Amino acid sequence: MLDPERVGEVPRFTERWGGSGSVGDIDGPVHWVEYGDTDNGSPPVVMVHGLGGSHLNWVRVAPLLAKHTRVLTVDLPGFGLSEVGRRQAGIDANAIVLQRFLQDVVGTPVILMGNSMGGMISSFAAAAHPESISGLVLVNPALPVGQRLPDPQVALQFALQFIPFVGEGYLRFASRNLTDRQLVERMVEMCFADPSRASQEVLEVATAFTGYRRGLPSQDAAFLQASRSLLLTLARPGRYQDAMRSIQRPVLLIHGDKDKLVPVASARKAAAANERWDSVILNGVGHTPQLEVPDTMLDHVMTWVGKHGLIDV
Known part of the structure; x- marks a missing residue:
């Protein structure tokens, strides 16, 4: 469990953006950060990070x-x-x-927004419990590979993570040999088409957050379990594709055309297979538009929610 004394420090990472951190129990600790009015009548938005990510992925x-x-x-x-x-x-x-978070913490239908692995998890949750969802926004979701393979360096990292014992050693090596800032910058290089777009304020907070996490019990086993589960789901994509096709609520697919992890061809294929979806391809953008081009991404989201009457804009 989280150290009770450390829970009090959580708001320091998001308070400059107006976020307030909480920790609840869903068979173990679940942390979230909340922003905004709780009683304005519009569906809440729940944002779900990708592999290796956190609530900080959404601060922009x-x-x-x-x-x-x-x-x-x-x-x-x-x-x-x-x-x-x-x-x-x-x-x-x-x-x-x-x-369970949607049911026990939020308690009302939401607009679910998921990036990368979070997009896949959000799709499964939306398909299994449509009553909990008003709409779904998929931001560069993990998708079965299309005609173009991922970036070779990215593919190598995932391959190393997938191999038993090799993956564990790979993560330990990175943790021992890279500084907090280097770990953050390596993620930016992988996820941004143009790393110069990264917010210096977010980089500083993410570096401090990485150092804070070093003081917690290692989560390497959980990371590898999630990574391997993700790869196995993509290797046998039938169930995932069926889940996406079954979603009857409005869906917006946003994808950067310079994504190194999930090639844009995969997004175009998913959009073609789900003709009811709205889709936007962002030119010159990588895997995390919410961090790289937040204003552009939000403009598309607001246009979409207005089109479907989900939020009063």
Whole structure:
């Protein structure tokens, strides 16, 4: 469990953006950060990070969207400030935790927004419990590979993580040999098309957050379990594709065309297979538009919610 004394420090990472951190129990600690009005009548927005991410992945868009509705950014078990404990960290297990979070913490239908692995988990949750969802925004979601393979360096990292014992050693090596800032910058290089777009303020907070997490029990096992579960789901994509096709609520797919992790061809294929979806391809943008081009991404989200009458804009 999170150290009770450390829980009090959580707001320091997000308070400059107006976020307030909380920790609840869903068979173990689940941390989230909340922004905005809780009683304005619009569906809340719940944001779900990707592999290796956290609530900090949303600090450039959550405060802006919170001007229109309540926003919650959740840390899945094994990530951010939600220690995995005795829980599993695979795709299906985290989809169940996400659904319980929607039911027990939010308690009303939400607009679910997921990036990368969070997009996959959000899709499974939306398909399994449509009553909990008003709409779904997929931001560069993890998708089956199309005609173009991922960036070779990225593919090599995932391959190393997938191999038993090799993956564990790879993560230990990075943790021992890279500084907090280097770990953050390596993630920016992987996820941004143009690393110069990274907010210096966010980089500084992310560096401090990385150092803080070093003081918590290692989450390497949870990370590898999630990574391997993600790869296995993509290797046998039928169930995932069926889940996406079954979603009847409005769906917006946003994808950067310079994504090194999930090639844009995969997004175009998913959009073609789901003709009811709205889709936007962002030119010159990488895997995390919410951090790289937050204003552009939010403009598309607000146009979409207005089109479907989800939020009064």
